[in-house]
Amino acid sequence: MKMMGSEDVVIRVRGLVNGFGTKILHDHLDLDVYRGEVLGVVGGSGSGKSVLLRTIIGLNSPREGAIEVFGQRTGYAEGTRMRAIEVRWGVLFQEGALFSSQTVAENIQVPLREYTSMPQTLMDEIADMKIAMVGLPPDSAAKHPSELSGGMKKRAALARALALDPELLFLDEPTSGLDPISANQFDELIRDLQESLGLTVFMVTHDIDSLRATTDRVAVLVGGAIKTGTIAELQKDPTPWIHDYFCGPRGRAALAH
Amino acid sequence: MDASDSSRWAEESGAFFTLEPGVMKLGGRWTIETSVPLDQKLRALHIGSGSRIEIDGSALERLDSTGAWLLVRTTRSLGASGCQIAGLKVPARYDRLVNTLNRKQETPKRPNIPTSAIAERLFRIGKSTTHALMQGGRILSYLGRITVESVEMALAPRKNLRLAAIIHQVEECGVSALPIVGLLAFLVGVVLAYQGADQLKRFGAEVFTINLLGVGMLRELGGLITAIIVAGRSGSAFTAHLGTMRVNEEIDAMQTMGLNTADTLVLPRIIGLVISLPILTFFADVLGVIGGAALCYFQLSITIPAFLRQLMEAISVNTLMVGLIKAPVFALVISLVGCYEGFQVERNAASVGLLTTRSVVESVFLVILLDAAFSVVFTVLGI
Numbered sequence: 146m147k148m149m150g151s152e153d154v155v156i157r158v159r160g161l162v163n164g165f166g167t168k169i170l171h172d173h174l175d176l177d178v179y180r181g182e183v184l185g186v187v188g189g190s191g192s193g194k195s196v197l198l199r200t201i202i203g204l205n206s207p208r209e210g211a212i213e214v215f216g217q218r219t220g221y222a223e224g225t226r227m228r229a230i231e232v233r234w235g236v237l238f239q240e241g242a243l244f245s246s247q248t249v250a251e252n253i254q255v256p257l258r259e260y261t262s263m264p265q266t267l268m269d270e271i272a273d274m275k276i277a278m279v280g281l282p283p284d285s286a287a288k289h290p291s292e293l294s295g296g297m298k299k300r301a302a303l304a305r306a307l308a309l310d311p312e313l314l315f316l317d318e319p320t321s322g323l324d325p326i327s328a329n330q331f332d333e334l335i336r337d338l339q340e341s342l343g344l345t346v347f348m349v350t351h352d353i354d355s356l357r358a359t360t361d362r363v364a365v366l367v368g369g370a371i372k373t374g375t376i377a378e379l380q381k382d383p384t385p386w387i388h389d390y391f392c393g394p395r396g397r398a399a400l401a402h
Numbered sequence: 403m404d405a406s407d408s409s410r411w412a413e414e415s416g417a418f419f420t421l422e423p424g425v426m427k428l429g430g431r432w433t434i435e436t437s438v439p440l441d442q443k444l445r446a447l448h449i450g451s452g453s454r455i456e457i458d459g460s461a462l463e464r465l466d467s468t469g470a471w472l473l474v475r476t477t478r479s480l481g482a483s484g485c486q487i488a489g490l491k492v493p494a495r496y497d498r499l500v501n502t503l504n505r506k507q508e509t510p511k512r513p514n515i516p517t518s519a520i521a522e523r524l525f526r527i528g529k530s531t532t533h534a535l536m537q538g539g540r541i542l543s544y545l546g547r548i549t550v551e552s553v554e555m556a557l558a559p560r561k562n563l564r565l566a567a568i569i570h571q572v573e574e575c576g577v578s579a580l581p582i583v584g585l586l587a588f589l590v591g592v593v594l595a596y597q598g599a600d601q602l603k604r605f606g607a608e609v610f611t612i613n614l615l616g617v618g619m620l621r622e623l624g625g626l627i628t629a630i631i632v633a634g635r636s637g638s639a640f641t642a643h644l645g646t647m648r649v650n651e652e653i654d655a656m657q658t659m660g661l662n663t664a665d666t667l668v669l670p671r672i673i674g675l676v677i678s679l680p681i682l683t684f685f686a687d688v689l690g691v692i693g694g695a696a697l698c699y700f701q702l703s704i705t706i707p708a709f710l711r712q713l714m715e716a717i718s719v720n721t722l723m724v725g726l727i728k729a730p731v732f733a734l735v736i737s738l739v740g741c742y743e744g745f746q747v748e749r750n751a752a753s754v755g756l757l758t759t760r761s762v763v764e765s766v767f768l769v770i771l772l773d774a775a776f777s778v779v780f781t782v783l784g785i
Contacts, residue, residue, distance in 0.1 A: 245750030261434060267441045274471045274503065291749050310434045310466035341499040342467060 153180045154213075155313055155345045156201060161210035163196055170196055172369035173210070180312075183339055183346040184373075185356045188366030189386065194349045195239070197366065198317055201347070202236055203227065214313070232260050234313040235306030239321065241298040243290040249276065249301045250286040256308045275304040280334060296327040300334075307338070314339075316348040320355050332358040353390070353399040365390070376400065417469070419443070424488075428459040432469025440469070444476050451484025459492040467499060474503045537764075544742045548672065551664040564670050571674025575636040576682055582635070583628055587619075587686035590627055591693025594618055599702055608702050612709060613716035615694035620717060624687040625725045626773055629732035632679060633765040637740035640671055641761040644744025645754040653745070663745075672737040679733035680726050687725060724785060728776050732769050739765040 156178035163171040170193035178184050188194045199205040201212055203219045212219050217230055243252050250272040257268050276286055279300040290298055299319060306314060319335065320328035336359050339346050350356060356363055357376065364373040367386045372379065380391045380400070390396055417436035419428045432440065449455060457477060459465070465473070473492070481487055492500050598614040644667060647653050656663055691713070698704040704712075743761035747753045 246752035262438055264438075264441070267437065270475065271468060271471065274467070278467065278502065289750070307467070310468055337502070341502050343495070 154178070155180050155215060156347065157211075157213040158197075158201065159211045161197075161200065161212065162208045163193060163200060163205070164208060169369055171200075171207075171366075171371075174371045176364060176371055176373065178345060178347055180345055181343060182361040183336070183348060183359050185360035185363045186347070186349045186366065187351070187353075187356065187363060187390065192366040193369075194366055195317060198315055198347065198349050202234070202315060232256075232309050233311055234315060235309065235311040236315045237299070237302050237306045237317060237319055239317045241290070241302035243298060243302055243305065245290050248287050248289055249281070249293070249304070252290070252301065253305050253308050255305070260309060271308070272304075275307055276301075278307070278338070279304045280330070296323050296331070299323065299331065303334075307342075310342070311344070313345045313347070316346060316350075318350055318352075319348065320350065320352045325354075328352065328355065329358070331355075335359050353396055357399055421449075424454060425456045425458055427461065428457070428473070429461045429463070431464040432459075432462060432472065433464055433466045434468040437468045437472060440472055444472055447476065447480075449480060449483070449485050452486075454486045454488050455480065456488040457490045459490070459496075462493060462496070465492065465496045465499065467503065470496065470499050470503050474500065541739065541742055545738055548664060548668060548738065551662070552669060552672075555665060555669065564666065567666070567670035568673050568677070571670050572678050574639070575632065575675050576678030579632060579635055579678075579682060580685060583631055583682050583686050584689045586627060586631060587624060587689040588693035590623055591615065591619060591690035592697050594623070594690075595694035595697040596701065599697070609704070609712055611698060611702065612694070612704070612712040615691065616713050616717040617721060619690040619694070620687050620721045620725045622725065622773070622777075624690055625683045625728050625732065626769070628679065628683045628686045629729070629736065629769045630766055632675070632682065632733075633736045633769060634762055636675060637736045637765045638758050638762050640737060640740030641744040641747075641758045642754060644741060645747030645757055648745065648747045649749050649751070649754065651749075668737075668741045671741055672734060675733040675737040676730045679736075680729040683726055683729040684722075687722065720785065724780060728773065731772060731776075735768045735772065736765045739768065 154177045156176070158174055158176040161171050161174040161176075162169070174197070186194050186197065196205060200207050201214065201219070214230055215233060217226065219227070219230065243249070244255065247255070250269065253272040253275050254268045257263055257271060263271070273283065273286060276283065281297060281300050281304070285293065285297060285301065290301065293301060303319075316335070320331050323331060332355050335346065335348075338344065339359075346359075348355070348360065360376075362373055362375055363379055364371050365379060365382075365384075365387050367384055372382060372384065372387065374382070376391065379387055382388065382391075391400065417430035417432050417440050419426055430436065457473075459473065473490075477487055477490055490500070595611055595615050598611040599608050602608050602610050602614070644653070647667075653663055653667075656666065695706065695709050698709055699706065740761050743757045743764070747757050
């Protein structure tokens with residue numbers, strides 16, 4: 146990845162400290178995410194991947210440190226300024242977090258209804274279009290989340306995250322709980338959407354196959370610190386956890402292709 | 403549309419298209435922000451059939467998936483109206499997006515059944531009638547099942563007579579309800595005595611305020627108020643708790659572990675409430691009478707010994723028992739409805755709210771209905 150100017154930094158994290166009680170989860174983290182890249186975030190269970198994501202999107206207030214998204218500090222932006230940032234990103238939660246009392250089409254239309262003045266016919270068309278875009282069958286529009294399988298729920302949640310055509314997409318373990326074939330399809334879908342829509346993607350994952358298939362760079366959370374680089378760079382890293390992750394049996398098998 | 407019209411419109415919205423013979427030129431930012439006016443203009447667009455047209459979007463500044471959808475939709479509708487699309491050009495970086503949308507072209511048919519208002523109303527009446535009848539039957543059969551379970555448990559008291567769970571329920575539904583039940587009963591006692599005194603004063607019979615208070619509170623109001631408070635407090639808690647457990651698949655997990663949910667979840671609640679409610683009712687009776695006594699002391703200058711003397715004459719142990727005997731029945735109804743509705747929750751958040759509301763409404767309704775039935779029975783028996 147070539148060097149980029151500061152205007153191309155979509156997410157900038159500086160000196161982030163997070164912790165619970167006396168346990169320090171993030172010890173002065175610095176991280177930059179560049180426009181148009183797919184950044185994978187990996188780390189062991191409890192290393193604070195999801196907390197990092199929640200902190201960046203403003204669901205968790207950090208103990209210390211500054212976070213800028215699109216050049217605006219999220220922790221301090223409030224009301225309309227925060228909303229102006231929020232319409233420019235989409236978030237896919239781990240379990241989808243679809244509104245269970247609404248159909249898939251209604252779920253997708255929630256942000257459209259809130260932030261635009263589209264007529265219902267156009268909203269219906271957009272919902273159908275997003276449903277087709279994420280590869281769901283057309284009849285899922287009228288279904289409730291409880292009628293969908295795990296993989297379909299994730300696709301529907303992705304369609305909702307994409308409803309406002311965001312520039313930045315946060316994915317929290319998009320392939321967890323999917324069978325390998327669905328997970329592969331989901332990776333392809335994310336890469337496909339990222340390329341056709343020019344998205345910046347921040348993806349928390351466990352899945353080394355996904356990392357290989359979708360990411361440009363990887364950030365590893367280990368022992369409260371963060372290390373970023375391409376997969377090839379990280380494979381040479383001497384830190385034991387990173388070495389085991391990329392050069393252990395699963396890592397070798399996944400990266401052998 | 404003429405050129406000046408389109409340029410004015412372009413300034414307002416940031417996206418525009420112009421029609422020239424044989425070519426439609428697109429420009430500006432075709433994005434979600436500009437989609438509303440763009441959608442209107444494109445829907446109004448008509449080009450005579452048989453004409454040949456090229457769509458030139460090479461001057462587009464920005465295109466997102468909403469804009470690309472409008473473009474694809476327009477291309478299709480022009481095609482369908484008999485135009486021949488000679489070509490579709492967009493900047494190279496958007497080729498992929500347009501192709502993605504063009505490829506996926508199935509759109510679902512939305513079922514749109516027109517219904518008349520009268521048919522709709524009739525349908526709703528019918529639906530709620532059958533629902534009410536079915537509901538009565540289902541709660542009755544649930545009562546049957548719980549009875550069988552409790553008899554089984556009583557006959558073979560395994561080590562799982564869940565004493566800790568029952569005591570926990572007594573604390574939750576009984577002990578923690580004492581302050582609110584006491585306060586409300588006290589206030590009702592004050593109000594009853596005040597209104598009674600006001601009316602009886604006309605006959606110079608203020609002293610019978612105490613009879614009214616004693617009989618009214620002990621026989622009817624104490625039990626009824628307590629049952630209604632507990633239905634709102636604990637019946638709703640039962641439904642919400644069990645319902646959320648269902649949403650989280652906790653109940654499924656218990657069943658697969660071979661734990662009997664009636665035995666582990668329902669019976670402790672029923673037994674806990676059946677123990678708590680009579681005690682709460684007695685507490686409410688006492689506080690209500692104290693409230694009345696306070697009012698009599700300050701308003702009618704009846705001293706406490708005089709109050710007690712009159713009260714002794716007005717009521718007997720029977721009066722108290724008539725009130726208290728109803729409490730376990732109310733408790734059974736409240737806990738049974740609360741638990742039953744909890745198990746009816748479907749796996750979504752709205753369902754928990756809906757069934758909690760229903761649980762409170764049904765148990766308050768049944769409590770008042772049963773109270774009326776008790777009144778009739780006691781009158782017939784001459785108690």
